[in-house]
Amino acid sequence: MSRLVILASALEYMESNLANDIKTEDVAGACFCSKSTLEKLFYSINHVTVREYIIKRRMMIAARMLSSDEQISILDVALSVGYSSNEAFARAFKQVWNCIPSEFRKNKKRYTELFPRIRPPMESGDDYMRERRCVDISQLYDLLKERSNCFFVCCDIKHMMEINDVSHKAGDIAILEVLKRLEDVAGPEDVPFRIGGDEFVILTGSEEESYAQELVSRLEAMNGKCFEAEGREIPLVLHVTKTRMGDVTVRYAEVFSRLHGAIKECKR
Numbered sequence: 001m002s003r004l005v006i007l008a009s010a011l012e013y014m015e016s017n018l019a020n021d022i023k024t025e026d027v028a029g030a031c032f033c034s035k036s037t038l039e040k041l042f043y044s045i046n047h048v049t050v051r052e053y054i055i056k057r058r059m060m061i062a063a064r065m066l067s068s069d070e071q072i073s074i075l076d077v078a079l080s081v082g083y084s085s086n087e088a089f090a091r092a093f094k095q096v097w098n099c100i101p102s103e104f105r106k107n108k109k110r111y112t113e114l115f116p117r118i119r120p121p122m123e124s125g126d127d128y129m130r131e132r133r134c135v136d137i138s139q140l141y142d143l144l145k146e147r148s149n150c151f152f153v154c155c156d157i158k159h160m161m162e163i164n165d166v167s168h169k170a171g172d173i174a175i176l177e178v179l180k181r182l183e184d185v186a187g188p189e190d191v192p193f194r195i196g197g198d199e200f201v202i203l204t205g206s207e208e209e210s211y212a213q214e215l216v217s218r219l220e221a222m223n224g225k226c227f228e229a230e231g232r233e234i235p236l237v238l239h240v241t242k243t244r245m246g247d248v249t250v251r252y253a254e255v256f257s258r259l260h261g262a263i264k265e266c267k268r
Contacts, residue, residue, distance in 0.1 A: 003041055006031045010042060010050070011118060018058050019082050024050045046118055047197065056115035058082060059096040062089070063112040066105045074101045098176055113193055114179065140193060143203065144245070144255060150204050151212035151244045154263045155182075155219060157198040158237040170229035174198075177227040177236055185218045195259055212242040241266035 013030040014022070027050055028038040042050050058081040065077045078089035090100045096114065097104055157163070157174060164171040175198065182192040182202055189205030204212055219240045226233040243262035245255070 006033055006038065006041060007045060010038060014054055015117060018061060019080060021082055022054065055092055056096055059093055060113060060115050062093060063097065063104060066101055067109060067112050098173060116194060147203060148245050149207045151206060151209060151242050152259060153202040153204065153212055153215045153242050154259055155200050155238040155240040156263050158239055160198040163234060167230050170234060173227055173229045174236055181219060181222055185215050195256060199263055201259055216240045216242050239263065239267050
């Protein structure tokens with residue numbers, strides 16, 4: 001079985017079984033490969049373990065449920081994503097969101113797609129290996145088409161490798177800090193989302209360049225502000241730019257290349 005088939009099968013199996021008690025061995029069995037083969041391949045391409053992927057995807061679903069339904073109990077949310085107790089669920093939730101579920105709900109966070117589904121491999125293996133950080137934002141495509149003339153504000157973290165050198169936990173907290181900054185500047189019609197490891201976008205509801213530039217300026221004004229991780233104060237700086245598609249016929253496959261291209265250009 002080819003590497004791309006294994007990856008595609010693994011992603012499909014995990015996404016279909018997030019509410020079940022699945023282990024890495026189960027995923028490997030569904031892909032007809034050994035556990036070690038799957039673990040090495042999955043991590044080498046996606047830079048996250050199979051287990052971490054399952055936990056993070058479950059916590060995205062849980063966060064969405066907590067944000068969208070004020071009546072559902074935390075235990076019901078836990079059961080919906082494969083946890084049999086509030087305690088185990090709260091530990092996993094805090095591992096991803098750096099707060100417990102009740103705090104998340106109280107703060108009414110808008111952004112829940114911290115770890116979107118990884119895009120399955122396409123026909124070209126080379127393209128997938130090269131674009132391994134791309135994620136699946138197909139649920140936003142209709143909105144992208146509706147707002148084809150609206151501006152995007154794009155950003156990524158400067159010196160992310162140095163932050164990860166402190167610890168992976170520090171890197172995770174840096175991601176959360178970026179999302180907090182996006183939420184702080186985004187207007188009620190704006191939609192923040194993640195397009196890669198440390199790359200993010202706000203899809204605005206405005207066709208006015210001046211509005212997008214205001215968001216850029218507000219994000220840049222936060223550069224150098226520190227977040228706390230591992231007992232240290234770590235400065236966080238973002239590369240920020242604005243762009244827009246300006247083409248109602250833009251294909252879904254082109255969205256990532258255009259957004260990543262804008263980010264790459266602003267880093268020069």
